[in-house]
Amino acid sequence: MSRLVIEARPERSVWAPIQVSLLAVFLTCLGGSVLFMIYGVSPLKGLDAIFIDPLRTSYGIGEILLKMAPLLLIAQGLAIGFRAQIWNIGAEGQLIVGAIAATALAIQFQGTTSPLLLPAMVLAGMIGGMCWAGIAALLRAQFNANEILVTFMLTSVALQLLYYLIGGPMRDPGGFNFPQSIRFDPAAKFPILIEGTRVNASIFIGLAASAIAVVFVQRSFVSYKMSVGGIAPAAATYAGFSSKKAIWLALLISGGAAGMAGVGEVSGPLGMLQRNISPGYGYAGIIVAVLGGLHPIGIIFASALMALVYVGGDFALLSVGVPNAVTGIFQGMLLTFYLACSFLLTSRIRWIKPDDLKQEAMAD
């Protein structure tokens, strides 16, 4: 009797993670086609609107780079924790606190033309994000409180803190009571890179973070120790690798990165602090990190893809009229299919014919 068997792969190909990611993207396109049919849109037209349309114009490419900057930064930070099985899902909250910290400086030094203001704001944002994630690190390291739940709850708290601040202490006094801060001075904003688009210099922070992440992941002993803690906690304890140190490092790095991403938003396309600073970059960052195989290089490609889905979702809303809720569904499908496919990294499915079975039986 012939049958399907699942068996462990003897060795792991270098290209396997890339194949798995591409397979996940392909399956997402199939799933997306079904979604478009439900909305009464031709699947080809819909997929074209999401994946190809944004690439046709320099404006579209600019928007992709703009959205890629925060995703890249957040995902590089999160991946370091994920490798150690420390799940910071509150990057959204750390992004908000980072944005708030940077805004405080922009308001304090209103009117200045000093070139030091922007670097100071980036630093403030990083520290803000680190402090917010540091709360979760403290509670996890000292009280064993689950960091997944704590970081999520802290995001809700950060959102309310933002609403309070822009409704009162940080509100623009000359802004007709609108819940937003003052418009930032040019000195408090990232310079535009390409005329006619909104791409700004904050993408360099993301790229620099990627370069640092490559070195950190491939070359540092600290990162190695953290990975061992994630894959084999018992072995890590036996080797004397401190799990508390890993928790602190993972959360502080990812929190700091998310905080800087927040600065990129308020000092970039927004130019002020307002209610909606992020269309869920903190959560999308989780998908980007996983989809990129938790590898710094993979994450660069994954963040570009996720930015494309964001921009494509907006394009699809305008050109074929599907609600931009599809962006969320596409994101969810990408992660779901990736998780299903990554099973193929360690296992393979083989069709066994009756002859093979006989041979194996004889070999036994």
Add this chain to the structure above:
Amino acid sequence: MDVLIFIVSGTLAAATALIFAAMGELVAEKSGVLNLGIEGMMATGAAMGFVALSLSGSYTVGFLAAAVLGCLLSMIHAVLTLVFRADQTASGLAIGILGLGLSSAIGKRYEGRTVEGLPELDFGPLSDIPIIGPMFFQQDIMVYLSIVLIFVTWYVVTRTKLGLVIRAIGESPENAHALGLKVRLVRAGCVGFGGAMAGIGGAYMSTAYTPLWAEGMIAGRGWIVVALTVFGTWIVPRVAFGAYLFGSMSLLELSIQAFGWNIPSQAMSVMPYVVTIIMLAVISRNLAFIRLNSPASLGAVLKIS
């Protein structure tokens, strides 16, 4: 006395959605599967329940549709973790994100509309008893069903053979498998039950508690449910107590506004989250106590072939 009546009857109603979702999650976790996608399943249930009720005019259809969709979503989690051996945390997050996207797509055209809330049950003269009547006998049917669910869950988990099988699988799926128990089947069943209950809990929010659909209306309740299982150390009565405690907290916000105290509304809105964080820290501090009570295989990748 009016204040007491307000607190008791309000708490019962506010806790109902939490009870449904928490009992479902508790059963899934007892079998060793952590489902972090509760928020997404509740949101999908809320949207689906609202739309089904608007279209059919029947509450039964609304709750059933929500339960079915919640269950289907949780089945994705079951397949990913049980067949494809995906990490339970990552998989739960995936269906959480998927569920939130799905809810906003389903409810798009119904945004901001209202329906008539689930009517109160008629207990005849019982409802007219002073104090006791308004507290306990002027509620809708789901409030009573949620209380029944607590007892049923407690009974099944602690007093029946099925409960023993679920707990055995949660403690050691490898040994349970060696004993011939259908580990994957039982786990899938428990996860599916959790999904259905989360769907019903979500639908209660949109068709009875606030009767309207608005994107993001679940507002972190799904995550509070996950926290409740830790808070209640996986013991049914404690988890239920936690749900009522959080239910009463959401009343605090309303009462403060009613008394006209000058506290920023945001300070009240953060209360449930801050209390969750503090509770988690206090309960989890005793590592030995948590280890003793949590299902031993919770969150671990299934190793049986």
